[in-house]
Amino acid sequence: MHTDPASALELERVSRHFDGRAVLSEISLAIPSGKITCLLGQSGCGKSTLLRIISGVDRPDPGSRIRMGGTEIVGHGRFVEPEHRKIGFMFQDYALFPHLSVAENLAFGLRHLSKPARKDRVAEVAARIGLNHLLDRLPHSLSGGEQQRVALARALAPQPAILLMDEPFSNLDQGLRERVRRETVDILGGIGTTAIIVTHDPQEALAVGDLIVLMRAGRIEQVGTPFEIYDRPCSAYAAEFMGPCNRLTGVWAKGRIETPIGTFPASLDLPDGALALACIRPQALSIGPDGQGISARVVAKTFMGESELIDIMVHPLAQSLRMHSHVRIPVGIGEKVSLQLNGAQVHVFPEEPQGGGLPAA
Template sequence: MSTNPASLLELEHVSRHFDGRAVLNDISLTIPPGMITCLLGQSGCGKSTLLRIISGVDRPDPGGRILIDGTEVVGPGRFVEPEDRQIGFMFQDYALFPHLSVADNLTFGLRHLPRAARRERVGDVAERIGIEHLLDRYPHSLSGGEQQRVALARALAPQPAILLMDEPFSNLDQGLREKVRRETVETLRRMGTTAIIVTHDPQEALAVGDLIVLMRDGRIEQAGSPIDIYDCPCSVYAAEFMGPCNRLTGIWTEGRIETPIGTFPANLDLPDGTLALACIRPQALSIGPDGQGISARVIDKTFTGESEQIGIMIHPLAQPLRMHSHVRIPMAVGEKVSLQLNGAQVHVFSEQPLADKLDTDS
């Protein structure tokens, strides 16, 4: 099965308002060819609306532009219809036609091809995705994972330049989700497909994406590689969305934040004496030998199998710190311990405004 060359997608100042409310607000973004991009964010942040606009199912406000390989498909006075954009769309509920066999579902987007070419294309894509044995079956007789693979095959059969996927793994249970996700990513990479996947799950985005675009209230909060966006978050919101954090307010002095549990440097331009905020990952905390660390007390422990989640109280903090440990530590609730910190997992920001605090706490 030959495929179209991977395509570059460019968005320039794309906005979308509904009833006067900005669902998308001045989105500019470049999607690299042949890579998997994850649009990540809470429900209502605009990621699915952006996907519909890219596909052509919805139109942006006047003024924005969308280009595929340098060719404008949306712009002033120009709108290319969805069927002419060479874009595939895989829906969250798969949207398989229940009255058609798997083979006929795969054939649906190939009606422009001669009959022999349709049969060859269906056979090729079915072999690549491993669903040859399902071609005579109907959707109602398939498991969730089988339906997902059929939906992927149907989206890829027309050889789209870009594949859009809206929460494609959310309908699967956890064990099956990881297996199908891994197989899907392997297929996309093997075929060199430019893919955009919408997800609300940061762990899924970290596992899947070459590029992560974190969205918030219709805007792009941060875009970067999984490592960049996790290790170097641009805001408290980004840090906490990508994983749990302990918050500590401290005083900014000579390029460092001073907190009750330590002093941490950061590249911030703040006047000395102002408040700053340290976000400390739970895995930044560990228990050291007696007397080699900060005096603390264990207040609770939760065993989750691969790790333990531990609550640690330190004077004079009013709230406990949360710690994740993959090492079995023989300590009881109420026991005194020595807490140590890995500064690489501490992110420092200027003290955020109240609105930001309410947003990230929600």
């Protein structure tokens, strides 16, 4: 197994079966040191199982190998127990001890230290995360955001080499979630922590992750930076998971897909005449006065506050196209307009077999 010195953790062909069903299949992945990696995917795709295997709470199938800091912790009959892996785990529900003060919660994982050293470490981590004014409080008296910070501090107190976080922001209201998320990223970046965060929210992964691992049905669909995975998705599934898309089937000819609303080039190895799929981001569409583009009609408008969703119908398409605009467009429902396109937000893929896209919610 090749070891990358820039990797904090390396997984090779990690698999896990339950009752004969593959929950993880042949996962090979390098987690960069000092960065935040997001495991992203729908419920049931295997991301939380992978987190438990990394932590040592669950064992992978025989043949799986894991190295941490260049040392094998799983493989060839070797299995390092969780308490010896120097891995921290922050739970989705925070799992704070209700009868212990904040200071006592922070000290819980430091029992291997002397009492003075434990007290110094609690003071150090509390100061770094801004918890000094809360040290004597019990968890039930804290807000959701404060509980999240205490759970983060407790996980960081033993100075783990890697911090695992399972949906750490999902219990917070939207506005608070964004603020706490920013604070958490700043804290982790400030101390250079290697973190692996599980999330089902693509916007969260884009906002938080230095690296995104998109998972699908127990396998890795795509790995990349936020820009790579959003701007250059490897499949229609990846394109649609990372953000809304209008799907248009077209015909492949001479290096381009031909659709009822235009032709778009792509680097695909397809024979002429084959079916292909164009995934068009809502922000790729704009509208102007009738007669200055493709003839269309406005069929619905949804005001979102900072933006507006506009559904437009174009002949001969059976379904309307959705456009996302941050500019107020003074057009009414039923009005004729012209559709214009920005081809940079059009992603082209081979046509998938029926059922190849996102499953129904």
